[in-house]
Amino acid sequence: EVQLVESGGGLVQPGGSLRLSCAASGFTFSRHWMHWVRQAPGKGLVWVARLDGDGSSTTYADSVKGRFTISRDNAKNTMYLEMKSLRAEDTAVYYCARENGYDDSFDIWGQGTLVTVSS
């Protein structure tokens, strides 16, 4: 079964750090661009970051540039999001998503992991 499973969310204080993981299974992970998308409570979807199949090309939303780092370990079929200098406005459910290699849609999504930034 093709699936993505996020982990690593939790409660963190403002200014703190957290690392999210996204474990992939059921497909050739290294062939796909991967993304992080977040959703604040009661709000809409916001794209966060992406990286290519070998992790050499990354792109970030302006709101997280310089604070978040996206990476992947293809040997472990896992993608990461290292988050630093966290702010209250980073509070959200973080989804990882696979980009379809044919039509560029986000065709597989994880169930999400909640990050709460609060003192």
Add this chain to the structure above:
Amino acid sequence: QSVLTQPPSASGSPGQRVTIACSGSSSNIGSKFVYWYQQVPGAAPKVLISRNDQRPSGVPDRVSGSKSGTSASLVISGLRSEDEADYYCATWDNSLSAWVFGGGTKLTVL
């Protein structure tokens, strides 16, 4: 404020047809493919339409998408109770060098 503009809500009775619009600019919708995602409360998003008007396998043909200039539309015909969800348009923005989502439209089936 989202780069792509969607109405916050839409509604229709069972069996009716509803259209959800998504407005952008030349740097996004005007020059890139549009995607539509459905998110049922409490669940992850699911792709409904890719590349403006393509339905992925498993999406019923009563769902359709179109694009004209800097706007796109999602049409759901023969509304059913299970269509009640949030709908988001999305595309790449050349100016921002980022993927952008619309603010989302909450569809209510009356």
